[in-house]
Amino acid sequence: MKKPIKIVLIVLCLTIILIGIGMISSGIYPTSLNLHESHFKVNDKVLSGYDLVSYFDNAPLKGNKNYKAVIDGETWFFSSEENKLKFINQTNQYHLACGGYCAFAISKGFTAPSDPTIFHVEENQLFLFSNEVVKKEFIANLAQSKNDLNKSWKAH
Numbered sequence: 001m002k003k004p005i006k007i008v009l010i011v012l013c014l015t016i017i018l019i020g021i022g023m024i025s026s027g028i029y030p031t032s033l034n035l036h037e038s039h040f041k042v043n044d045k046v047l048s049g050y051d052l053v054s055y056f057d058n059a060p061l062k063g064n065k066n067y068k069a070v071i072d073g074e075t076w077f078f079s080s081e082e083n084k085l086k087f088i089n090q091t092n093q094y095h096l097a098c099g100g101y102c103a104f105a106i107s108k109g110f111t112a113p114s115d116p117t118i119f120h121v122e123e124n125q126l127f128l129f130s131n132e133v134v135k136k137e138f139i140a141n142l143a144q145s146k147n148d149l150n151k152s153w154k155a156h
Contacts, residue, residue, distance in 0.1 A: 040100040040114055040128075046074050047128075050116045052094050053083035055126045060116065095125045098153045103127040104134035107148040122146075 042048040045063075054061040063077020067084045070076075071091075078084040087094055098106040103120075105112035114128035118135055121127070122142070129135035138145045 051079040102130040
């Protein structure tokens with residue numbers, strides 16, 4: 001093999017490794033590797049501490065430490081005792097799609113952090129996104145996006 005080709009191959013391999021390290025350090029993994037937790041958390045708080053129930057009123061609110069619930073080892077925060085009890089008593093009505101990871105990323109086969117202020121509620125499911133651009137793309141092709149998301153997330 002000629003020396004210039006070896007150098008190009010070495011540079012290419014190093015680039016791929018650096019991209020992989022960057023993705024992993026940013027919390028982006030292929031869902032097929034199953035390296036992610038069941039819920040995306042910031043500071044050990046599901047939904048970054050936002051109140052899941054409040055999204056279904058289309059008004060996401062920050063949760064309060066006085067109204068928290070630990071369910072299956074996951075810490076959820078709520079804005080009121082009423083919302084906390086709604087969640088505990090009617091859990092199946094408040095579904096956090098793909099564990100709160102960016103729904104667009106999951107539909108493409110990767111986990112990625114989400115922003116709790118960028119969301120879409122559809123059929124008792126809360127979808128979170130990392131930014132408005134991917135949210136618009138996900139919603140523009142909603143049926144296909146949800147199908148792809150379900151395939152990818154079930155594979156985890």
